[in-house]
Amino acid sequence: MNSGLYRSAHASPDGVPPRAEEGVTLISVDAEVTGQDQALPPEQVPPADGGTTGDGGTAGNSAVMAIGSLVSRIIGFARNALIGMALGAGVGDAYTSAQFLPGQIYELLLGGILSSVLVPLLVRRRKADPDGGLEFTRKLLTFAAVSLGIATVLVAVAAPLITWIQSGDDTTTAYRNLVTHFAYLILPIIFFTGLSALIGAVLNVRGHFAAPMWAPILNNVVVIAVCGVFILFFSSDDLSVTNISGSAILVMGLGTLLGMVVQAIGLLPALRKVGFSWKWRWDPRSLGLGEIGRLAGWMLCYVAANQIAVFVVVRILNQVAGKGSASTLAFNNVFLLTMMAHGIVGVSVMTALLPKMSAAAAEGRFSEVSADLSRGIRLVSAALAPIAVVYGVLGAPIAVMLFQGGKFTNHDALATGDVLVVAAFAVLPLSISYLCTYAFYSLQGNRTAALINLPVVAVRIGAYFALAAILDKSLSAVGMTAGNAISYLVSALISLAVLRRQIGRLNLGAVAVSLIKVLVAAAVAAGLGILVVHLLPGAGAPDGRGQAIVQLIAGGGVILLTYLVAATALRVREVSDVVGMVRRKVGR
Template identity: 75%
Template sequence: MNGGLYRSTHAAPDGNPHPQVGVTVVSVDGQSPTASADQALPPEELPPAGDAGEGGSTTGQSAIMAIGSLVSRMIGFVRNALIGMALGAGVGDAYTSAQFLPNQIYELLLGGILSSVLIPLLVRRRKADADGGQAFTQKLLSFAVVSLGVATALVVVAAPVITAIQASSDNSDAYRHLVTHFAYLILPIIFFTGLSALIGAVLNVRGHFAAPMWAPILNNLVVIAAAGFFLLVWGHGDLTEESITTGQIALIGIGTLAGMVVQALGLLPALRKVGFRWKFRWDPRSLGLGEIGRLAGWMLCYVAANQVAVFVMVKILNRVAGKGSASVLAFNNVFLLTMMAHGIIGVSVMTALLPKMSAAAAEGRYADVSADLTRGIKLTVAALAPISVLYAVLGKSIAVMLFEGGNYTHDQALDTGTVLTVAAFAVIPLSVSYLCTYAFYSLQGNKTVALINVPVVVVRIAAYLLLAAALSKALLAAGMTAANAVSYLVSALISLAVLRRRIGRLNLGSVAAALIRVALAAGVAAGLGYLVVHLLPGAGEPDGRIQALLPLIVGGAVIMVGYLIAATLLRVREVSQVVGMVRRKIGR
């Protein structure tokens, strides 16, 4: 519903299946709302509330997950930067387009079913069966692995057809062939992504969260090694779709596949640690596949709608792939930065509020659900506002610092910065829409989430098409990002309207007043930051990393201090709460 388009490992900056992100909210009390037919795909991965079972306390597991997520995200950005430097924009667009294919197909095959149906089912069988669900889990994994293997083989065979459908008529034959060659090597990732997610689900159901959070780091390190070796051997050159060699394609493609293989294998020791033994048991009839299919109905509606939007977006951006304009690679890099801001702030707030909202909803205390939701919105907006300002004012400096180098040219980095400037306006609507989604999950309104997602995706696709027709090719990636921002806002507005009918008054007046104060503080910070940055060398378009570093340090400091002072003078209470939360975390 929130436009988290890239749930697979490859889209996440940390290699972990999240924004779209592989584990889900699971209740361990046997009363999980995700067990009902009124279910759709949860947007983020969170540990179960309450006792963490065999894996230790929730507090301890959350700390491990938080550290793992932070480290993984940082390493993930190194991975993405090196891929861009190794391949450049044109070849990088082909590589990224090929990566979207396994992402989309995995989601349709397993991603949403795992989150919305299989994990709750494993939780119930673990509590109900005398063997703790061991035999059922073995049968389920056996069936899933065989099904994934067959589906992956069929998809790999059909790679030329799939890439032809996704390509644009404006693409050269060399570009299409390159996407297909990458796809042959990358599509087998579907199997290992599914295997990794299944193992992660078994571990999470048994209260073990550390390994699934840290294993993606192995994935990133393998890909970093492949990209680093690419740069070491071939260095900087004029790499194009026509000039790239078979060896170069094989190194990056096989390196990407090997990363996911290592991630999946890296989870096996954790399975032994929690006492699970993976024995092949073929007994599909005992799994109740008919029931699973019925439960998965709303999930398929949710996932299919999002994947249609992904298909449209990639097809539009492929019009300018390899033609000197920001395209698929730039769009994806910016999306990852957007999701990083959401992951650091929005998910932290949701993690804290979801158990409270779920408990209040279960007891019929809808006023408390409303209070928690409005408090979460105000906290999230207050915390994300300065990050949005940083992206808007320092977008080009950030992009140059993160992505320029090797075959990713200075102009390509500046184009990516333009897209990031537009993405600044998507950060807050994205997190607010996710908060509303979590409110629905606390109310067991998951069918509602799927139904709301349909008009949101319609708006997103319509915005894609309208902006693609109105904008120049150089601004297509920025236009697709703007379309996402519009759809996030629509999602939030529809969700708030439906929630108001569901739980009553939402205190939107206090929310609006808080948002106005935050907007004023952000405006002051943006004005000060813009003024300072344009007095520095480069005038907003830094010539290389050294020149980008100065506005990042000086401009970033001015923006943050300016926002804190303005927010304090405007009595934005949530800012002091966020600062206190950060201090407590640092103190721990």
């Protein structure tokens, strides 16, 4: 379930975008493929021909992925809420901290290069080899499985050293030991995460999208069941970092590992369905590892920079874990909410625009790339602005509604709500930076995206340390979220400047006018929303789900209605476009 907080903290390493006529499948190896809830949302772009023909097949693949992603996210939130309720803030922080480790290691070993190098390579071999790339795929899977297995053993042996580095000297010995105990049980996820991702890639290349999107649901269901067992047998315990029992650690640690094992096994029937049989073929020399390494160089640079940022933020948050402040668990839950908004809106827009932008870029029609990027920014901004307002105004009731219960107290939920309020300012910059990165991918600009990411990560890490030094420790998670928002904004600004030099005029004047109108409409909605919420019981700090529901219904309704009226009055054309798009999708 766990990975780094983000696969690429300002943009997903989806790799070199194909020309439309090549029919290459783009795969983002993320939460929905690997079952790791700290990752970015799915950004798969269905192929032009990969196993389907015509618009009907592509639309069908998109629908399968969208539905699978939505269901998996809903169940994933239930799972995360139950983890908090079962473990509480302190133990939950240690558990979450341990969960980041396998994702970070996996990203460095395989995640960053799978979609950018290996998937396109599998597609080419499938078209060029007489056997459809069967033997090459077998050899690649064999080598990858052996490499992942060795790496998993080595990392598990080094778990005490890794958790000591990650936790820092300011954490208590009991907390660090608890992270280590969880890590021993959870680190084998590295192997099964890689296995699941590789199988998913093989399936996608052969035009099968359903299983990789739905398999993570098995993972979530298993962990939900484990949380139920944990609550049943350990809810009466006074759980804390210092007194949690070994059996309680075993149930949660092994249960988390079992979820990933079930997910990987759940993909095997789909392999048989597409006619692929996995046989042992050890022949690493025939894989062209030197060429793969050269192709993966920039992406590894990209991924390594992001994992350093993940390491820094987890280390800082570990300093306040178990001390009554929002820490790793709360930060991760808020990040998931931020990515949910991005996944629903931003990814949908990018999925629609990327093939068109790639085709235009391949033919040198850069003015069309610019026009599509401009339109995408306006659409995303108009659609995400009210969501950002809801997060900012209703952060506390949202957190209480989703996460309060069991060992996760009202105080913990309200602290999480404070983090969500700050995350509201990250929603728009995040999706805009993604759109810019996808524009680079359409221009075959992996190197450019990687180079831009270096100063962005430097800004993010600098913001982490600066805010940690300035703010009170109780606001560490708030500061780390603010650091993310700052880096997303920097990413968007740098990317737009570089794109302007590469493809010419971006029509930024029209974008700026649209953004100003959207922000005015959002500000009016936020003002009325704050007024309404503070007139309700609980006044923005509900002490239970009852008050939270009232605030969400009343405040959310006022915010959305006010935003629509204000945006319409300001003639924000994109609002009408988004409403029309939703209507068409619902009708279809």
